[in-house]
Amino acid sequence: MTSTIDNVVSTTGLTKRYGKTITAVDALDLEVRRGEVFGFLGPNGAGKTTTLRMLLGLIRPTSGSARVVGRRPGEPAGLARIGSLVESPAFYPYLSGRENLKVVADYAGLSLAGIDAALDEVELLPRAKDRFGTYSMGMKQRLAVAAALIKEPELMILDEPTNGLDPQGVVEMRTLIRRLGTGSRTVLLSSHLLNEVEQTCDRVAIIRKGKLVAQGRVDELRGQATLIVKASPSDAARQSLERMLGKAAVAGVDGTLRLSVSPDRAPDINAALVSAGIRVSELRPAERTLEEVFLSLTGEAA
Amino acid sequence: MINAFKAEWRKLRQRPAVWILGGILLVALVLFGYAFQWIQVTFPAKNFHNELGLTPAQLKVALYPVNFVKNSLVGVGILGGALSLILGALAVGSEFGWGTVKTVYTQRPSRIQALAGQLGVIALITASYSVAFFAVAALCSWIIATIDGQAATWPAAIDILKAAGASWLIFGCWSLLGMAFGYLFRQSAMAIGIGLAYLFVIEGILFRVLNGFDASWVSTVEKFFAGQNASALLGSFGRVFPSPGAAPPLVSAGEAVIVLAIYTAVFAAASALVVRARDVT
Structure with a gap:
């Protein structure tokens, strides 16, 4: 199969400009692969929602192109295979x-038979007869997910699905997203919650001011795990570790040494230091969190 | 398009505003078209006077079944146009207010298919307004004839059908103007405000200005305004008691039908243009 077929979403130079001065999305090249949960991150105003709206055909790009489930954005045949929740859930309050x-279901040309199952899946069946206008924010979000589910979509596009939810609602939505991401379904998730994304997503893209600044597996972006060592005397510890691991693998600041080696080697390192008469007060693995990666790439909080 | 029609019908048939607007039309018809008039001519004031010199008993004939088409179209017909305009503006403007326009456009139908479904349902609802309007008028006239012990003689069926068709065209035309304004302004309030202002005020002001020019082209221009043609079409069914000095309609019923049909198509096309071109932000 070609990469185009493997990619459920692919964009090439996707750009949206408003007037001559505002570039909301700038030459974005994005690839979302079949079956993965893909995190789409960026600070407020970075262009996430504009991008997702372009993928759904709600906004026309100024230039560039996109394919979503093998179709141009907004094509009826493509939309039939996409479930989406863009920004706040929008339904008819009197229904x-x-x-x-x-x-x-009527709009999508679907049977009404699957509706109760979808309501049950998002735990809304007991409130199915109540008017949408009386729902809490969490229930509204879950109804939007149910609306996406009745299409049995191969791609789910979720834009900030936890926005406006209380802690309980966030937990419920997190559980739901994890469930959605199982099997062959592809999930494209835009979120501010870096911890959520880190736990849920296989790959992420980070955009800033409309431009893609990073795209890849979460562990790739976090970089290789390291070991943190505190030992005394620190100079002797450093020399010993440089002899053992090579100079390039050892970095130190203020008596703390950071070793660019696999955390699996911690027992060997500990034994070597102790046998050299060096006292080890701390030896632990350290990984950059996605938040640290995000902050270093965007220079701001999500 | 069938899917969009089904969805739109499911939405609008359950929307209280749709039936409240229809209810207002029917209540106005019953009260102003029949009940108040019947009270006035059944229990006339001591100083009762009619401009045409008619007696209360003669005026009562207007309320009987034989005249129900003419009687109901006078005065109340324009209200139906206004309420239909509000219907169209609400059907579209609310979608923007609730944000449901993005929900609709991210399902299967194309934007034009969604619009076509909406147009179909609005046509159906305005047709139901029109049918209900004449059904209630007929019922009121029959009740009054029965109370007065008069035999119920009905107009020719073809006249009733023509009147229902004419009112449907007028209601449909104004509802599509409301829809076009709804798409243009992306809200209900401005669409209703500007639509009603046009219907009741702007065309009138324009005619007053135009009539200041003593030129033959003025009456030619006036023949092409939607309101003027709607009035001419309603007027073509005649009055029970014609005023001797009243000016004849500017256009014939046939011309009015053509002009209103063109306006209806233009309003639908304008909606389609806006729907296709605009981003949903």
């Missing part, structure tokens, strides 16, 4: 949750 899903 019940179930009637709202019937409207969605």
